[in-house]
Amino acid sequence: MTTMPPAGLLLTVSLTDAHTVCVGIEGDLDYDSSQQLLDETREQLSRHPGTRQLRLDCSRLGTCDSMGLATLLAVHRATGAAGVRLHLDGRPASLERVLRLTGTLDHLTDPQAGAGSVLTEEPRPLVRPDRQDTP
Amino acid sequence: MKRSALRLAPYPVLVADTHGVVRFLNDTASALLPHARPGADVTRAVPGWLASAHQNLSAVPVGSPTGPGSAEPEPSVSPAVRGEIGERSFEAHPTCEVTGEVVWWLVDDTDHLLAREALRMERERTAFLGDASNALLSSLNLARCTAMTARLAAGHLADAALVIEPPVGRGLVMVSCTRDGEPVRRQVGVGPDLVPGLPEALQGFPPVPARWIDPAAAPAWIVPEGFGTVGSIVVTPLPGHGVSAGALVLLRGAGQAPFTENEEVFARLFAARAGAALSAARLYEEQSSITETLMRELLPPVLHDVSGVEFAGAYRPAADSERVGGDFYDVHPAPADSEGQESLVILGDVCGKGLEAAVLTGKIRNTLHALLPMADDHQRVLSLLNGALLNSHHTRFATLVLASAVRHAGSVRLRLTSAGHPAPLIVRGDGQVEEVGTHGTLVGALPEAPAVTVEATLAPGESCVLFSDGITEARGGPLGDDQYGDDRLRSALSECAGMPAAAVVEHIQMLASQWVRGGRHDDMAVVAITAPRNNHLSAVGGRGPGRFTA
Numbered sequence: 017m018t019t020m021p022p023a024g025l026l027l028t029v030s031l032t033d034a035h036t037v038c039v040g041i042e043g044d045l046d047y048d049s050s051q052q053l054l055d056e057t058r059e060q061l062s063r064h065p066g067t068r069q070l071r072l073d074c075s076r077l078g079t080c081d082s083m084g085l086a087t088l089l090a091v092h093r094a095t096g097a098a099g100v101r102l103h104l105d106g107r108p109a110s111l112e113r114v115l116r117l118t119g120t121l122d123h124l125t126d127p128q129a130g131a132g133s134v135l136t137e138e139p140r141p142l143v144r145p146d147r148q149d150t151p
Numbered sequence: 152m153k154r155s156a157l158r159l160a161p162y163p164v165l166v167a168d169t170h171g172v173v174r175f176l177n178d179t180a181s182a183l184l185p186h187a188r189p190g191a192d193v194t195r196a197v198p199g200w201l202a203s204a205h206q207n208l209s210a211v212p213v214g215s216p217t218g219p220g221s222a223e224p225e226p227s228v229s230p231a232v233r234g235e236i237g238e239r240s241f242e243a244h245p246t247c248e249v250t251g252e253v254v255w256w257l258v259d260d261t262d263h264l265l266a267r268e269a270l271r272m273e274r275e276r277t278a279f280l281g282d283a284s285n286a287l288l289s290s291l292n293l294a295r296c297t298a299m300t301a302r303l304a305a306g307h308l309a310d311a312a313l314v315i316e317p318p319v320g321r322g323l324v325m326v327s328c329t330r331d332g333e334p335v336r337r338q339v340g341v342g343p344d345l346v347p348g349l350p351e352a353l354q355g356f357p358p359v360p361a362r363w364i365d366p367a368a369a370p371a372w373i374v375p376e377g378f379g380t381v382g383s384i385v386v387t388p389l390p391g392h393g394v395s396a397g398a399l400v401l402l403r404g405a406g407q408a409p410f411t412e413n414e415e416v417f418a419r420l421f422a423a424r425a426g427a428a429l430s431a432a433r434l435y436e437e438q439s440s441i442t443e444t445l446m447r448e449l450l451p452p453v454l455h456d457v458s459g460v461e462f463a464g465a466y467r468p469a470a471d472s473e474r475v476g477g478d479f480y481d482v483h484p485a486p487a488d489s490e491g492q493e494s495l496v497i498l499g500d501v502c503g504k505g506l507e508a509a510v511l512t513g514k515i516r517n518t519l520h521a522l523l524p525m526a527d528d529h530q531r532v533l534s535l536l537n538g539a540l541l542n543s544h545h546t547r548f549a550t551l552v553l554a555s556a557v558r559h560a561g562s563v564r565l566r567l568t569s570a571g572h573p574a575p576l577i578v579r580g581d582g583q584v585e586e587v588g589t590h591g592t593l594v595g596a597l598p599e600a601p602a603v604t605v606e607a608t609l610a611p612g613e614s615c616v617l618f619s620d621g622i623t624e625a626r627g628g629p630l631g632d633d634q635y636g637d638d639r640l641r642s643a644l645s646e647c648a649g650m651p652a653a654a655v656v657e658h659i660q661m662l663a664s665q666w667v668r669g670g671r672h673d674d675m676a677v678v679a680i681t682a683p684r685n686n687h688l689s690a691v692g693g694r695g696p697g698r699f700t701a
Contacts, residue, residue: 047504081673082477082502082548089546089596118550118571119592119601 024078025049027056035068037061042076045084057091061098070095075106080114092124163257167193169209171202174252183236183257200234201243201255208245208253225249233260240264276417279307283421287428294336296432300389300399300425301328308418309401309410311375314389314425316397317353318343327375339372346373346400352388355395362386363410373400380405385415387422391430399425442506449479449509449516454678457484457494459558461681463652465660469504469621469674477501477508478619478674481516483523491557493566495519495526498617498678499551500572507547511595515540515549529553529568529604533594540595548596552589552617556680563609563682568602570594573623576641577607578614578655582648584641587615609682612649617680621673622659627666635666652681 028040037060045053061067072091080088088104095102104124107115115121154175157164163180165187167173173191180187187196194202208229231244239261246254283303290296297314304312305328315325323343328334343349346369348362366381374381382405389396399422403409410418454462462482469477478500485492497519501511518539522532532553540549550572556565567575571593577585591602609615618640625635643662647655656679663675 082500082550086502086546086548086596089548093546117573117590118548119590120571120597123592123597 025052027052028073029056029060031064032071034066036071037064037067037069038071038073040073040076044078045080045087047081047083050084050087054087054090054094057094061094061100067098067100069101069103071103071105073105074108074111077108077111080111085114085118085120088124089120157254160256165197165255165257166252167205167255168253169251171206171209180257198234198236200232201236204232204243204245205253205255208247209251276420279303280420280424283307284424284428287425288431291432291435293429293432293436296429297326297397298328298334298336300429301326301334303425304328304399304401304418304421305330305332308414308421309385310404310407311378311402313373313375313400313402314397314429315343315349315353315400317355317395329375329378332375335375337372341370341372343398345370346386348386349398349400352386352398353395355388355390355393374402378402378404382407383409385410385418387415387418389422389426389429391426392434394430396426396429396433445506445509445513449513451480451676452482454482456683457482458487458492459683460494460556460563461652461683462494462496462678463656463681464498464676464678465656466677467621467660467664467672467675469672477504477512478621478676479512479516480617480676480678481519482678483520483526485557491559493526493555493557495523496554496556496617496678496680497551498554498572498619498676499549500619500621500674500676501549502547504674511540511547511549515551515594526553526555529555529566530602533568533570533591533600533602537594537597537600541598546596548593550593554615554617554680556615558682561611561682563613563680565607565609565615565680566604567607567615568604570600570602573618573620575615575617576644577609578616578644578647580610580612580648582645584644609680611682612684614647614650614652614655614679614681616644616655616659617678618659619674619676621675622663622677625663625667625672625675627668627670627672631670635663639666649684650681651683652679655679655681 025041025043025045028042030038030040032038039053039056039060041053043049057070060070092102102124112121115124157166157175158177160177163183164177165173165180165184166175171193173187173189173193173196175189176184176187184197193205226249227247229245229247231242233240233242235241236257239259242258242260244256244258246256248254286299286303287296290299297316301312301314311327311329313325313327315323321342322338322340324336324338326334326336343353347364352362362385364384364386366384369381369384373384381402383403385401387399387401389399399418401410401418451464451466454464456462464480464482466478466480480496480498483495485494499515501508501515503511515536518536519532522535525531525535551570552572552575553568553570554565554575556563567587567589568591569575569589570591574589575587577587579585587605587607589603589605592600594600607615623635623637623640626632627635640659643659644655647658650658656677659677660675
């Protein structure tokens with residue numbers, strides 16, 4: 017099952033087993049295209065209520081700008097609300113860098129973070145190390 | 152020709168002889184010409200124009216040869232004449248018999264003439280409406296559009312025209328124009344109630360037809376200066392997009408014919424086009440005024456030195472046509488009289504672009520301003536900001552760097568916290584560039600926004616540079632699609648050792664702009680915090696508040 021949008025983003029949806037939806041992302045996740053990913057995710061989640069895992073295959077992802085990241089966060093929120101675990105597979109170095117820089121890597125890949133709505137999650141302990149001078 | 156054939160002819164037919172006596176007429180002709188009957192004199196029987204045409208024709212010798220080689224005299228046809236019988240217009244086609252009698256065929260061309268005149272007028276009007284639309288739609292300037300409406304109406308529809316703007320507050324604003332005159336903008340301190348039909352026309356809904364008003368009952372302000380006596384006045388609404396775009400008042404002088412129903416319809420057609428153009432211009436004006444107001448609030452501030460610390464900033468939005476985008480910076484200076492108090496610098500980047508991004512930017516800047524009293528604890532500021540921005544509808548976020556700076560014994564002490572933003576870079580005196588080891592989570596999308604605060608010290612001449620990823624991710628260069636990148640930024644900064652803050656910012660901004668040339672780029676923002684290079688003032692012993700030059 018393939019959807020071919022007019023823009024530069026190609027999403028390939030496949031079902032590996034009864035509980036797993038895989039979405040292959042090919043192209044850029046940016047201001048113009050990222051809404052497609054969220055729409056597709058929502059549709060797949062409503063079409064397959066038995067889903068336990070959503071795997072986004074990022075190996076052919078181009079650039080991911082701030083709107084792309086906002087969309088990944090929204091997808092995570094949607095999967096969390098549906099009790100579905102989100103996996104970001106095959107992350108390219110650029111995506112890894114953006115996720116680390118913005119402090120969202122743990123959140124998006126944390127196996128525990130998938131449960132419950134993001135707004136009702138238990139707060140995690142603050143990282144508050146002692147202040148230190150730069151070398 | 153046989154009389155019986157003439158009797159059955161579908162047109163009025165009249166036959167008269169050379170003596171000017173009616174010899175025959177068919178029933179249709181009798182009905183048309185009540186005084187005509189066989190034996191009557193033509194001058195009495197038919198209108199003057201036809202009688203004199205007959206006399207002229209009878210003066211020509213009968214049966215004259217119509218061309219070379221015609222041996223026998225033959226009936227001939229003479230040119231038609233035109234005139235009115237009663238209220239209708241007729242063409243009279245004469246046929247001269249060999250006997251000298253003339254058969255007059257009368258053809259009613261009233262409708263033909265009327266249709267031709269109507270077509271001519273309709274063409275003229277269509278051309279005018281087309282020209283009017285072109286003239287009106289070529290400008291989105293409301294004042295120019297209003298003046299143009301008044302000028303066109305005065306030139307083509309009436310002797311003078313008044314465009315009354317939709318009332319705002321008390322009084323009426325109008326533009327009046329006389330034929331061949333210049334549009335004049337006027338204001339009167341009265342409501343529209345005194346002119347019959349005007350309040351309805353200005354209300355816009357329900358649509359009202361154009362309305363005649365008695366010139367004697369019209370108030371004096373409705374007549375343009377030097378117009379003279381008014382003969383007739385019509386008030387027409389200018390329909391806008393769902394709301395009224397105003398009213399059009401047309402005036403004609405005392406000597407002129409009043410407006411016909413047809414002209415009134417035409418005035419309404421013109422009013423519809425003018426109303427649409429005025430309404431578009433008004434919408435555009437409102438929108439640009441809203442944008443202007445928003446931008447005034449959101450434009451980055453002009454930075455200056457505060458308590459012995461240099462601050463400089465520069466901002467280039469993604470599209471040069473938009474002056475506000477997703478990047479922002481602010482400096483909240485320490486109170487002037489407070490020795491040892493920190494100034495807070497914020498540089499951030501909100502996700503998205505355009506007005507949405509600008510509104511989120513405004514929200515963040517306001518929230519941070521309110522949180523200033525807690526600026527000694529960056530984590531607390533970020534947590535509160537995160538809570539204020541978090542909502543269930545979207546995951547729009549912001550990344551930012553907080554920097555608290557204070558002058559201390561010749562150097563500048565910094566506390567730096569990155570919330571998911573590229574870490575600041577410090578340019579040391581020897582040109583070495585260090586990345587500050589602060590990192591944290593973006594704000595506005597996740598339940599918590601933990602971040603690590605790092606302290607640093609700037610010796611005189613050293614700078615700390617805060618920047619948005621629009622700089623490092625700017626695409627361009629010799630091949631056109633390379634990112635400017637961290638390495639180029641670092642090497643550019645290493646040349647900035649010892650420079651004042653403004654020069655550092657200008658240097659980076661210039662290099663990045665050269666890199667992208669005219670190409671597409673994201674917003675680019677840079678702020679530099681610099682410890683000034685200056686000498687101890689020996690006169691004050693190097694101690695106390697005034698111990699450095701500013």
